[in-house]
Amino acid sequence: xxxIGNLLRVTKTELEEYLNDSSLLEARLYDENEEPDYLNPDDxxxxxxxxxxxxxxxxxxxxxxPLTKVLFSxxxxxxxxxxxxxPAHYLTPEEVVDLNNQIAEITxxxxxxxxxxxxxxxxxxxxxxxxxGDDAFDYLADNFLAIxxxxxxxxxxxxxxxxxxx
Numbered sequence: 001x002x003x004i005g006n007l008l009r010v011t012k013t014e015l016e017e018y019l020n021d022s023s024l025l026e027a028r029l030y031d032e033n034e035e036p037d038y039l040n041p042d043d044x045x046x047x048x049x050x051x052x053x054x055x056x057x058x059x060x061x062x063x064x065x066p067l068t069k070v071l072f073s074x075x076x077x078x079x080x081x082x083x084x085x086x087p088a089h090y091l092t093p094e095e096v097v098d099l100n101n102q103i104a105e106i107t108x109x110x111x112x113x114x115x116x117x118x119x120x121x122x123x124x125x126x127x128x129x130x131x132x133g134d135d136a137f138d139y140l141a142d143n144f145l146a147i148x149x150x151x152x153x154x155x156x157x158x159x160x161x162x163x164x165x166x
Contacts (some may be wrong), residue, residue, distance in 0.1 A: 005048030008162040042116035045128040047143035084166025100151040
């Protein structure tokens with residue numbers, strides 16, 4: 001099984017609705033009768049923990065770094081709801097602005113300087129492809145750029161963010 005990281009931009013009203021009734025979020029994400037929205041949510045495939053490592057120097061087991069919130073805010077929509085691999089996390093529109101300001105300044109060169117395949121392998125950073133070297137880094141870099149784009153669009157639209165693994 002693969003653990004795919006997902007980001008979903010939501011309006012403030014939608015976020016409030018999902019916090020009041022998490023079944024609405026699940027229906028949005030998994031309703032087979034709906035046409036899929038290919039622009040939102042966006043997935044970062046299996047790159048999520050590798051990106052966390054590049055941002056924080058750690059994996060998901062050490063979630064005390066402020067940039068961990070880019071993917072795992074610690075604020076849960078519904079702690080009892082499992083969307084594949086646990087509950088969804090959320091950020092308010094204001095929190096998205098703050099994190100966007102932080103990640104917008106990060107360049108691919110910055111990330112490359114933190115890419116450490118040996119340490120990532122040692123820590124068991126998912127998806128454990130780090131022996132592939134530059135190809136593995138390019139995979140992470142492309143998905144980080146997708147995250148930056150999602151955050152920029154969310155700020156432009158005054159949206160919050162929901163993240164989850166499935």
